[in-house]
Amino acid sequence: VLFFSSREKKRRRIEDLTEKMAVDSGHRDGGCDWDGRWNHVKKFLERPGPFTHPDFEPSTESLQFLLETCKILVIGAGGLGCELLKNLALSGFRLIHVVDMDTIDPSNLNRQFLFRPNDVGRPKADVAADFINSRVPGCKVVPHFKKIQDCDESFYRQFHIIVCGLDSIIARRWMNGMLISLLSYEDGVLDPSSIIPLIDGGTEGFKGNARVILPGMTACIDCTLELYPPQINFPMCTIASMPRLPEHCIEYARILQWPKEKPFGETSLDGDNPEHIQWVFERSKERAAEFNITGVTYRLTQGVVKRIIPAVASTNAVIAAACATEVFKIATSAYIPLNNYMVFNDVDGLYTYTFEAERKENCSACSQVPQDLQFPPSAKLQEVLEYLTENASLQMKSPAITTTLEGKNKTLYLQSVKSIEERTRPNLCKTLKELGLSDGQELAVADITTPQTVLFKLNFTA
């Protein structure tokens, strides 16, 4: 599928392939370009080749499309984001937007190379944009210091390609859901011009992955949710009465002692506040001493409280490079894009594995099919709630369940608003039958993992 031929890019046969010089066929862009600036890029856009995409035609128009028209959105201006911005800017992309809700922390400086010690405390998106714009003349990165959820449909619709460098699965799923919600179908047929390709990168220590998602066409984030197993927390009884590891002692201080002792008043525990961490550290050491457990350190304490994932520049560089290569391929049709998932690991030598992740037929995000909920009518609503959060393919965080009863919208349970939570809490102990639900009933479930509600269909079992 050639994405942009039907949209902005006009195709014209190159007039003269036997130019004497490979470069400088006119400085189309005026002041900020210089001789030879785009030589490395042009070879892939202006020359035919045996391995190009079948629809690729060499042209000087492709570079112009990148420089003047192609709009890319980068999600995240952290470890991957900084690399992505650099990579895109040096590949010819100029119309780039970047979204990031965070401010710069000293621990970012070992890899987020657009930031300097003086920038600590400033919004990442702003600093990143400034740096790129000043280092790469002509590049116009527009920063957005906000959450992805604070941007609406009309914002996302303007982009040709979206590339994510996120550190949260929830955010990824939300972005995934947003692009799926932008798809339009005519008579059940997907309109290709409504597809915005999503390139997603992730890293953790020396491991990483890069994937290409064509929403509505190829496997989406939720299709492969089992690849991200749920984060395992320590059992409460271990933490409360049977600690064995230093981590158990730290969790004790964090989960049990802090709320009880309220050492800094009503303030909740802030992992970025050294005084808070110090307090947890000291309580943890006391607890550990009680049980003859060794190994509690300040570093471990901070790691457990903040759920720190180790990170280095090199892995981010590799994954962001792979992602940016895919953005380039899709924007220019220069080569067939990655189909569709690459994993990388350089603990022992360097290892990559590339495969095609398959779409899930009944994916809760992209299959458009109402999800099956199989429960006996005597099951309590609590069981349904647990299923929604614990099932490996759903992994919802705090689902809000509504349905239509007697023609009216009814909230069965909602956790995020205190008054509604209190009002609907008794429903959890009621059976589905008691709640007036019938076989085939549709339930609409909202959750932070998706911008659109997910439709479920109740299927009563014996």
Place this chain on the structure above:
Amino acid sequence: MASTKASKEQKYDRQLRLWGDHGQETLENAHVCLINATATGTEILKNLVLPGIGAFTIVDGHTVTGEDAGNNFFLSKDSIGKNRAQAATEHLQELNSDVSGNFVEEGPDKLLDNDSEFFHRFTIVIGVQLPESTCLRLGSVLWSASVPFLVCKTYGLIGYMRLVVQEHTVIESHPDNALEDLRLDQPYAEFQNHIKSYDLDSMEKKDHSHTPWIIIVAKYLEKWLSEHNGQPPKNYKEKEAFRQLIREGIRKNENGVPEDEENFEEAIKNVNTALNPTKIPSAVEDLFNSEQCKNITAQSPCFWVMLRAVKEFVHNEGNGSLPVRGTIPDMIADSQKFINLQNVYREKAMQDAAAVSKHVESLLQSVGKPAESIPEKDIKLFCKNASFLRVVRCRSLAEEYSVDTVNKDEITSCMDSPDSEMVFYLMLRAVDRFYQQHSRYPGVYNYQVEEDISKLKACVNSLLQEYSLNVNIKDDYIHEFCRYGAAEPHTVSAFLGGSAAQEAIKIISHQFVPFNNTFIYNAMSQTSATLRLLELNGNLPFADLFSSPNLPM
């Protein structure tokens, strides 16, 4: 303005969790040399400056062109016309004030002409976009000086790396899926005594359900051995029976229904791995049998002295086994039982390490070196990692390029697979040959693309002929490499930048295992391969196509 210790801890926190303070120290004492500040070069260096290497020196005699400033983040429009080493150093230096940046405005050939030992001072030399002759010359100099050499090249959509190091020892390889060292098949005396202290049948319910699974397996194994002539469960059927035996040990309530004893479920789940015989990994046995281990001299690096000491331990106090590692996984148990069990292993590990220390001492003495030359904590670390020791030896470039020692069989067998990355290795060699002959790369200018195809093909053929390689390279590849016109697209440079930097960090820190010895990245298909073009006397008959066979996720 140099950072304080506290601010460095903050800055480097995320990476200290990977290689520790001792690993960071090796980085901060390292001096890295980069030859050629092209996009690939500066990307590699960026990923070394950010984590805080002590110093870098860029060697580059080229002047910055418009092309250079277009694909290189560490060159700007103002850099055009300046010496490339200088311009790049300025921008790279900004990344980290803890790092000391230097530059030499001369190419490596000239440098070597004037000072043959110039490169001896570096911890590692990284050569980027080097022509073949310069590469081979540097290779020879660095090999004699035992300075690790990392050769990198971005050519169109292909990335290439070659590690050249005579012998690189790794104590902390940090394996992803290490098997535990539990000694259930050969419990040492203190472990046996500890097991004896438990009487499962007479225990209170609470204690019974909070007994560590290791004890449970040990107890039931004793029972099994007494009923099976001292033979442990060997096949699936026997292991199933053993699991069933443990399951029957689960307490039942007054109605005969089994209680919920998670520790017993853990025991059952772990039977398979728990019954793994304690064995010295073959890789470690090979090391025991190597020359460096057999011949300890005053020049022997600490690694070999410690290894020899461990070997002596194995043949004496160890009764054929390595020193006990001393760690156990977390498991369902009450605090006291777990800590007590953990201490049994820890104390044994300390004991074994002390015995190894004695051997280290006598070895050092025998070659006239003081006992303090290898600190206690190094010996402990060595013992803890005894199962995971690795030594990487890469053949020299001279051997790779020599007609006499080139490994034809591997090249030919790789080329039998249609998708092998080996074809790119051969194309890069052909392109180097083209450069030697024509003093330029193929297809740089548009008008050259077509006419260079036949010239490049001639280089391919002469290469294959010279090395008597009976392989076929499709014309498409020759066309593609002319099309590339020696382009160095930024994203491919950046991929290689991350890859090469991490390999350099492995060499510097001696943690994690470097690749051995040729890595090819194909950005068209987002695939890669590690080719190990071995000596003719090498152990493996085929080039490894992957560094590790397991899916990491």
